[in-house]
Amino acid sequence: MKKGKSQYDTYCKRILANKIILAWILKYVAEEFVDMDIGQIKECIGTDVQVSEVNVLPGRTNTPGSERIIGESEEDSVPGEGELYYDIRFSIYYARQKQRIKLIINVEAQKEFRPGYSLITRGIFYGARMLSSQKGTEFTGRDYDNIRKVYSIWICMNAPDYIGNAISYYNIQKSDAIPGIPDEKExxxxxxxxxxxxxxxxxxGNRLTKMLGILLSPRLETGVKIYQLEHEFDIPMENDMGEELNQMCNLSDYVEELGIEKGIEKGIEKHLSQQVKKKLAKGKSVGEIADELEEDEETIRRILKNIE
Structure with missing residues (x-):
């Protein structure tokens, strides 16, 4: 089951890593691209494509690759901190006042809103790492003005009902205790x-949450997904995305079936444990309990060990 979930996660990241999907995301969450159409944004995405292979050390940026942004799945590695991995990381360029501006983007896919910690805090950490790792590549010495803006974008696929479909931004903003310092946002x-x-x-929700809801749904069949994505959102099935959607849907069915089977097994085990407890309380021996429950004595001893 663990392998099935891992394969499902891999296909999910590969699908999100298609440039057309990344362009959709940036259209709705990055202020720099709000006035551009999806096709224009797609053309702005860089060629720094990684395939979950290269470990990005502090101060290193992405290296060139092919059309799809197949997640670097890399986090800047720091001795003693253990290994963390970006799901997807890439560069994008746009023009501002005749200047070519570069941004560094990270996209993460999460199945839980609160997996034992705050995703927001983790996002801040990822963003901070993307900033600090630019020293020696995007800027050198004290040339801090050349630091590139970074986005860490987190997609939570199973948000609680009280949140629903929602999008929130966490940015640095200026506030004045004593006014006078110019507000230079850049x-x-x-x-x-x-x-x-x-x-x-x-x-x-909006068009983005609807599109992502269809794209990442574990319930919709592949044909339905492809039809809606192509006809409602003008997303062509390029770069084998249709086949990857099919594989992801098949794996979601597999994982769900295994989950159901595992749940049934747990239920049977729990019921058996309760029966053993009752018979043990009546002073019955292991052999008697095994005979009455039609189980072998080894199973009863294992259950008794867990009870103790």
Whole structure:
């Protein structure tokens, strides 16, 4: 089951890593691209494509690759901190006042909104790592003005009902205790953490949450997904995306079936344990309990050991 989930996660990241999908995400969450159409944004995405292979050390940026942004699945490695991995990381370029501006983007896919910690705080950490790792590549010495803005975008696929479909931004903003310092946004607008929450039961949302809800749904059949993505959102099935959607849907069915089987097994085990407890309380021996429950004595001893 663990292998099936791992394969499912891999296909999910590969699908999100298609440039057309990344362009959709940036259209709705990055202020730099709000006035551009999806096709224009797609053309702005860089060629720094990684395939979950190269470990990105502090100060290193991405290296060139092919059309799809197949997640570097890399986090800047720091001795003593253990290994963490970006799901997807890439560069994008746009023009501002005749200048070519570069941004560094990270996209993460999560199945739980609160997996024992705050995803928002983790997003801030990822963004901070993307900033600090630029020293020696995007800027050298004290040339801090060349630090590139970073986005860490988190997609939570099973948001709680009280949240529903929602998008929130976490940015640095200027506030004055004593006014007087000029507000030069370009000097501090260097990091943005975006949380995109998806809930299939929620009726609120926008075009992005609807598209992602269809794309990542574990319930919709492949044919339905492809039809809706192509006809409602003008997303062509390029770069084998249709086949990857099919594989992801097949794996979601497999994982669900294994989960159901595992749940049934747990239920049977729990019921058997309760029966053993009752018979043990009546002073019955292991052999008597095994005979009455039609189980072998080894199984009864294992259950008794767990009870103790």
């Amino acid at each position: 000097t501090y607008d260097k990091i943005s953490v975006v949380m995109i929450c998806l809930n299939p039961k929620s009726e609120k």
